[in-house]
Amino acid sequence: MEIPFIYYLIVSGVMFFAGVYGFIARRNMLAILISLELMLNAVDINFAVFNRYLYPGAMEGFFFTLFAIAIAAAETAIAIAIIINIYRNIKNIKSDNLDKMKN
């Protein structure tokens, strides 16, 4: 008996909104980045699941996931580089302190 694919969607949905919560609630930039990874993963799961369950012959979801993983890796690398740079400049990485551009 196969697992109803809505279960996967529930898991990914919970992951996604956990990420949303973390993104908004946390102050630490790295924590925000971690939340972002959660959201990305949730989306990746959705791609894979829809592809596998509804269009098993096609491979778009598969490759979207693949590329999304690659881009997420790139994005994380850059983001961490930026965060480290910020840390070097203002000695902390609280997102509240990052409003210099506005004032």
Add this chain to the structure above:
Amino acid sequence: MDYSIVILALPFLMFLTLALAGNKMSQKFAGLLGTTGLLVITILSYMVTFQYFGMPRVEGVREALMPYNFEWLSFTDKLTINLGILLDPISVMMLVVITTVSLMVHIYSMGYMHGEKGFQRYYAFLSLFTFSMLGLVVATNIFQMYIFWELVGVSSYLLIGFYYTKPAAVSASKKAFIVTRFADLGFLIGILLLSFYTETFSFDQLTAEGGFFLTSTSGATFMGCSVASWAMALIFMGGAGKSAMFPLHIWLPDAMEGPTPVSALIHAATMVVAGVYLVARLFPVYLSVPDVLELITWVGAITALYAAIVACVQSDIKRVLAFSTISQIAFMMVALGVCTSMIPGEGGLGYMASMFHLFTHAMFKALLFLGAGAVIHAVHSNEMSDMGGLRKYLPITHITFLIACLAIAGIPPFSGFFSKDEILAAAFNKSTFWGVWMTVVAAITAFYMFRLYFGIFWGKEAKHEHTPHESPATMTVPLIILAVVTCVAGFIPFGEFVTSNGTAYHIHIDPVVATTSVVCAVVAILLATWLFAKPNTKPEKMQAALPKLHKWAYNRFYMDNVYQYITHKIIFARISKPIAWFDRHIIDATMDMFATVTNVAADKIKGFQSGKLQSYVWVYIVGAMVIAVAAMLIFI
């Protein structure tokens, strides 16, 4: 006559050169350059003149030539604006007048304006003016004329305001520009009306024989007058503005704030006769609307009398000359107005007389102004009270000025006598009323001119800071040349060259008219001699005897105050102010309201732009959800 284009191109070139590179040149070089350029133009104009009048007549008529005429703008198939050169008797005659006077003024200015700041600019503007004026007279169509008409106005504005640091000059230039612009509004409306009905701008079609103009406007009326009358009256309004006809004359006396040679060129000899030229140019059309001719006669006659009376009591010599200019131009207008037919022998004499007077007047009035300039140059004042007894110090100026005065007074054998006599004859042809009127004005002219003459050169000698001395040769030579022209111009068989229909007309002097006018003039001169030649108290007594009249005339019958009242109390207070209020409180306020609303709204929502990443995400997520919910509600 293909080289006639050079007559137009060269002054424009001079203008560009002097305006763009003038400051790099020395004053002397700029003056010589401008004068040499104008000398070439003058020679070319004379060549055109000799060639044109040397051509045989075609069926007894002098043909109009159009060496150039190309299409510039095309509105409809029929209605196009052309640019070109039209050579016919009056335009050729004007070429001579303009270039001669302009050349004299150029030479004279080298002495008069010597060392002035902006000397190069002055010559640049003179070139611009010469270009515009020449373009005006050779225009092939009414629209080209209008364009150059405005250019002339601009150069006049620039030259009146030449001493732009002097407030009086600035306000005078503004006044001249606004008044003539106001009149030109009428001109433009007239042109549009005319072209709407006749579907042409071109002079040769408009003035073609066979009543082309009348047939195309027949039947159309507006407020009780035919559209033809309206159009021509409005066009005349433009001419009246430029020619300083009552009641649009108020700018001309103020225009005397400009340098004196400019007054001689623009405000005496050339530009101010543009109105006369315009009426002459459209003369066949005006003949077909007799009511407008009647209007022209009345305007001219009233202006002539008014200006002559005012000229009698002015103390500023340039003002006297300005009013005398107004009066003399009005003579020309009257001469045109009293015409009744195209044939010079039977009612068309006025046309020839008007053009003749334009020609002679340009010469002797330029001479008068240049002479006045020499006097001002010598005593550094415009007021008659600062002069007197100058004949000892300025012998050349004195003699030439006297010749010009005799000419304008109409004493034979000077040129003014012949042309004025023709005008009087034309006026008597129309009716005795006009004849008598104009003879009276001519007598007053003689009186005030000799009052001026005696006031400057005789009478009580005023104290001078230093002894007045004769002007340099650059100034006296033009005076002598113009004086010679004034002496001989009357003997030109003018009727051979310029008549209303192009046929030859032999000028013959009507003995009765001539005798009357000469006697009147002589009496007036004697009166002036009796009053002003020797220092005495008679003028004051006369002034005391007629205090009201003197005061009114001295204040120019309060025409400026009337204008002041109309513009300030009526137009500004009653019309402009409410409009300004409307503009400020309704239109601007509406715009301000938009700005305020935007400002306030921006102020309210700028909190969203917090720079805090997380609040952006919150807004983004919630917004996305709201849109999703809305989409679900709408589509499901």
Add this chain to the structure above:
Amino acid sequence: MENIGNEVIFYIIAAVMLIFSVMTVTTKHLLRSATYLLFVLFGTAALYFQLDYHFLGAVQVAVYAGGIVVLFVFSILLTQGLGQNKEKIKSSKLVLALSAAILGAVVCGYSLFTHIFPASRYAMGEEITMKTVGQVLLGSERYQYVLPFELISVLLLACIIGGIMIARKR
């Protein structure tokens, strides 16, 4: 019996993922947060394996678990001083975050449960072989992905350079 085993394994994975994703965002220790993320990522990889996407699972483990989490741990250790790695969540932020998350969850859940999906065609699927993956990834035909592949390779190159440029000492 295999199916039942499959199901049980899924439920275990799902439970692990649910619990640890929530813990990732709620724990106050950053290092723990990264560790929990690692579990979630492993869970995701397990899900891919379960969906017969073995290659995807392998990539997930290699890139995320092997690369990104290590990067996180390093940067956490680099930026957090000792005893500084706790943070308090402001109540106003908590409200904001909870409201957005719950609103989103409700909307998504509502649409998930009310939407009628097409019938599942799970049974028709088969494992995607490595050969297919390689051919599709590097093919230039229709539905093949050499262009995005190349783009991503350029992007990664740009990332390497950019990362060095940003992080290097001046």
